[in-house]
Amino acid sequence: MNEEQQQAFEDLIYSYVGKVVCQRMPAKDAVNEPMIRHWAEAIGDNNPAYSDPQWAADSQRGKMIAPPAMMYSWGQEGFPVVAQGRTPDAQSELVERFNENGFFGTLGTNVKQEYFKEVGIGDTVYMEMVVDNISEQKATGRGIGYFFETLATFSDQHGDPIGTQRFRVLKFIPPAEQAAASSSDNDEALEVPTRIASPRGHDNKWWWDACDEGKVLIQRCKNCQTLRHPPRPMCGECQSMEWDSIESTLAGEVLSFTELHHPKIPGYQYPLVCAVIKLAEGTNLVANVVGCEPEAVHIGMQLQGKVEQIDAKTMLPQFYPA
Amino acid sequence: MSEYNTRNYDEVSVGDKLEPLNIDITTGLIVSTALATRDYEPVHHDKGVAQSTGLPDVFMNILTSQSFMTRFATDWSGPEAVVKSLDIRLGAPNVPGMVMTVTGEITAKDDASGIVDVAIVGENNIWGMHMQGTVQLALPQGA
Numbered sequence: 305m306n307e308e309q310q311q312a313f314e315d316l317i318y319s320y321v322g323k324v325v326c327q328r329m330p331a332k333d334a335v336n337e338p339m340i341r342h343w344a345e346a347i348g349d350n351n352p353a354y355s356d357p358q359w360a361a362d363s364q365r366g367k368m369i370a371p372p373a374m375m376y377s378w379g380q381e382g383f384p385v386v387a388q389g390r391t392p393d394a395q396s397e398l399v400e401r402f403n404e405n406g407f408f409g410t411l412g413t414n415v416k417q418e419y420f421k422e423v424g425i426g427d428t429v430y431m432e433m434v435v436d437n438i439s440e441q442k443a444t445g446r447g448i449g450y451f452f453e454t455l456a457t458f459s460d461q462h463g464d465p466i467g468t469q470r471f472r473v474l475k476f477i478p479p480a481e482q483a484a485a486s487s488s489d490n491d492e493a494l495e496v497p498t499r500i501a502s503p504r505g506h507d508n509k510w511w512w513d514a515c516d517e518g519k520v521l522i523q524r525c526k527n528c529q530t531l532r533h534p535p536r537p538m539c540g541e542c543q544s545m546e547w548d549s550i551e552s553t554l555a556g557e558v559l560s561f562t563e564l565h566h567p568k569i570p571g572y573q574y575p576l577v578c579a580v581i582k583l584a585e586g587t588n589l590v591a592n593v594v595g596c597e598p599e600a601v602h603i604g605m606q607l608q609g610k611v612e613q614i615d616a617k618t619m620l621p622q623f624y625p626a
Numbered sequence: 627m628s629e630y631n632t633r634n635y636d637e638v639s640v641g642d643k644l645e646p647l648n649i650d651i652t653t654g655l656i657v658s659t660a661l662a663t664r665d666y667e668p669v670h671h672d673k674g675v676a677q678s679t680g681l682p683d684v685f686m687n688i689l690t691s692q693s694f695m696t697r698f699a700t701d702w703s704g705p706e707a708v709v710k711s712l713d714i715r716l717g718a719p720n721v722p723g724m725v726m727t728v729t730g731e732i733t734a735k736d737d738a739s740g741i742v743d744v745a746i747v748g749e750n751n752i753w754g755m756h757m758q759g760t761v762q763l764a765l766p767q768g769a
Contacts, residue, residue, distance in 0.1 A: 346655070346662035347690070349697040352630055353705040359630065364706050364766070372709040373693040380664035412688050417712045567723060567752050568682045 305405070310441070313405055317438055317450065320401075323394035325433040325454060330461070331378035334428045335370045343374055369422040375458055375467050376417075378429040394435055395454060402475040407449055409476040419467040421460070428461045436470065449476025497570030498615040508535040510549075516619045518611045521549040522587050533587040554609030554621060555584040563598045571615060577601050581609070581623055595624035632704030635740045635765040644702045644730035644744065649694065651724040651750065656684050663689035685719035691748065691757045698728050699744045699761035710741055710762040718753030726750045733760070740767040 305313065333339060337357075344355050352359035353369050360368040370378075381390070390396055399410070423429060436455035441448060451474050458466040502512045511534070514521045522531045527544035538545050561579035568574055577593040579601065591609065593601050606626035614620050649655075660670035665687040668675040676684045696709050720726055726748050734743035741764050748757040 343662045343693070346658040347693045347697050349693070349700070351697070351700050351705050359705070371693065371696065373689070373696045373712065374663070377663045377665075377689055381666075382664050383666050386666045386668060412716055414716065415688060415692060415712070415714050417692070419709055419711060422708065566682065567721075570718075570753065 313401075314441075317398065317401055317452075320394060320398045320435045320452075321438055323398075323435050325393050325395045325435060326431065328430050328432040328459070329379065331429045331431070332382070333378065334426055335378065335423050337368070337425060340368075340370055340374070343371060343377070347371075365422065367424045369424055370427075372417070372419045372422070372467070375419070375423075375429065376431070376456065376469055379431040395433075398435060398452065399475065402450070406477050407475040409447060409449065409474070409478045411446060411474040411476070412471065413451065413474050414470070414472040416470040417467060420465045421467070423460060423466055429466060430459045430461070432457050444474060444476060446474065447476040447479050449474050451475075498617045499571045499620075501617065507537055511535045514549075515611060515621070518619065520552040520554055520589070520609070520611060520621050522552050522583070522585055523547050523549050531585055531587050533589060550585065552583050552585055552589075552609075554611075554623070555626065556581040556589070556607045556609060556623060558582075558593065558601060558603050558605040558607065559588060560603065561593060561601050563601075579607075579623070581607060589621070591621050591623055593624075594622045600625070630705050632706035633702070633765055635735070635742065635767040638732055638735065638742055638765065640732050640735055642732040644698065644746075647698055647701070647728040649726045649728065649748075651686065651720045651722055651726055653684060653722045656686050656690075656720070656722065659690035659693070660687045663687060663693065665689055681719060681721060683721045683723075685721050686756075688716060691716065691720075694726075694728065694748065695746050695757065695759060695761055698730060698746055699763055702730065702744070703763050703765060706766055708764040710764055712759065712761050714757050714759035716757055717755035718750065720750055720756050724750040724752050726756055740764050 340354050349371065353363065353365065354371050357368055433454055433456040436453045439451040441450060451472055453470055453472045456469040458468065460466055504512050511521055522533055523535050524531050524547060525539035525542060525544050526546035526548055528539060528542040530539055530541045532540065539547070559580040559582050561577055564576045564578060575598045577598050578590060579593045581589050581591055583589055593607065607623040608626045609621045609623040611619055612622050657671045667687065669679060670684055670687045673684055692712055692714055695712055695714055700707055700709065728746060728748045730744050730746040732742055733745040741762050744761045744763060746759060746761060747755065750756050
C-alpha cells in the first residue's frame with residue numbers, strides 16, 4: 305500500500321468510528337436461575353450470591369444476583385450464529401474492510417468491563433454498542449495493524465445503567481503476508497515467538513557464536529587431538545584442558561530420531577523431526593532433519609547439513625537428505 | 627451464613643497474595659464454558675475450524691477467561707464483595723492438555739470507597755501468559 309492508498313484506506317476505516325453496531329436491544333432471556341447455574345457449574349464458581357437463594361435472601365443484598373462476568377453473555381445470539389452466521393452490522397463491515405485490504409489477522413487483546421449495578425433474577429439486560437475508536441497504524445509483534453475498540457453499554461428494563469464493556473481487537477497483516485515485522489517497544493506489541501534461545505555459558509558460548517557466523521565447530525583436544533561435542537572444558541581421554549576446534553563439513557548420518565507432535569510450540573515449524581546425527585568427523589550432534597517428509601527419515605540415512613537462519617534470533621544447523 | 631465468610635476491607639493489606647488456583651484445560655471445559663457464556667463461535671467447539679485458524683485445537687473463549695478472573699477474585703473475597711470492574715489483557719490461547727495457574731495479589735486499596743485492586747495473572751504451562759489484569763472489589767467496611 306503506498307501513502308495515497310493508505311490515506312484512502314484510513315479515511316474509510318476511520319469513517320466507522322461512532323457507527324452503531326447495535327441499537328439498544330433486550331436479551332432474549334431475562335436473568336434467570338438455570339442459565340446462571342449452567343455458568344456457575346462450568347466455571348466452577350460456588351459463590352452463593354449466584355446459586356443459593358436462601359443464603360442470598362439473608363445476605364446484605366437480600367436477593368440473588370447474576371455473576372457480573374455474565375453481563376455480555378445475556379445478549380449473545382447463541383446457536384443461530386453457528387447455523388446462519390452473524391447478521392451483518394457496522395463491526396462486521398469494518399472487519400470486512402480490514403480483510404479486503406490484507407488485514408486478515410484478528411486478535412482480541414483487551415477487555416475492560418465496569419459494573420455499576422448488580423442485576424437480579426427477573427431483570428432484563430439491554431445492550432447497545434458502537435465502534436468507539438480505531439488506532440493509528442501500529443507495528444506490532446504480530447504484524448502491521450490497527451486496534452479498534454467497541455464500546456457496549458448495558459442497562460436494565462428501567463433504563464438504569466448496569467455497566468460498560470470496552471473490547472479491543474487487533475486487525476493485522478499475518479506474518480506470512482509481510483516481511484518480518486520489527487518488534488516495537490509499544491507495550492501493546494505482541495511478540496512473534498522465536499525458538500527457545502540457546503543457553504550461552506562460559507564453556508559453550510564460542511560454539512554458538514560460530515553458529516551465528518554460519519559455522520559448526522567441533523572441539524579438539526590440543527594434547528591428544530580427540531574430538532568432542534557438546535563443548536566442555538576437559539578432554540575425556542587425556543584430561544587436558546587445552547583445546548582448539550575444527551569446522552565440520554556437516555556430512556552426517558542418522559543414528560536415531562523422533563518426530564515431535566504435541567504440544568506444538570510457537571516458534572517451531574511442524575512437522576518437526578529431531579535426530580541424533582553422527583557427523584563424518586565422528587562426533588554426534590542433535591539437530592532437525594528437514595527437506596523431506598518425516599516418514600522418509602530412517603536410521604542410517606545420509607544427510608548434509610547447513611547453517612540457516614530459523615527465525616529473527618536463531619541460527620541453527622539444519623540437515624537435508626544427502 | 628457462617629459457612630461463607632467475606633473479608634473485611636480493614637483486614638486486607640496491599641501485598642496480600644491469593645492462594646493459587648490450577649485449572650486443567652480440557653476439551654470438555656472449553657466447550658462447556660463457551661456454551662455457558664452463550665458463545666457458539668465454532669473455534670470454541672469445532673477442532674477442525676480451530677485448526678484452520680492455525681491453532682492445534684479448540685481454545686478457551688474470552689468470556690470464560692473473564693469469568694475465571696472474577697471467580698478467582700470472589701473465591702478469595704467471599705460472596706458479599708461486589709465486583710466493580712474487570713480489566714483483562716489477553717495473551718496466549720488455552721488449549722486442551724494445558725494447565726493454567728492463576729495467581730493474584732492485592733495491589734491497591736481505596737479507603738473512601740472500600741475498593742481493593744486484585745491483580746491477577748493466569749499462565750498456562752506451555753505458552754505462558756494467557757490473561758493478565760485487575761479485578762476491583764468493594765469489600766464490606768467497619769464492624
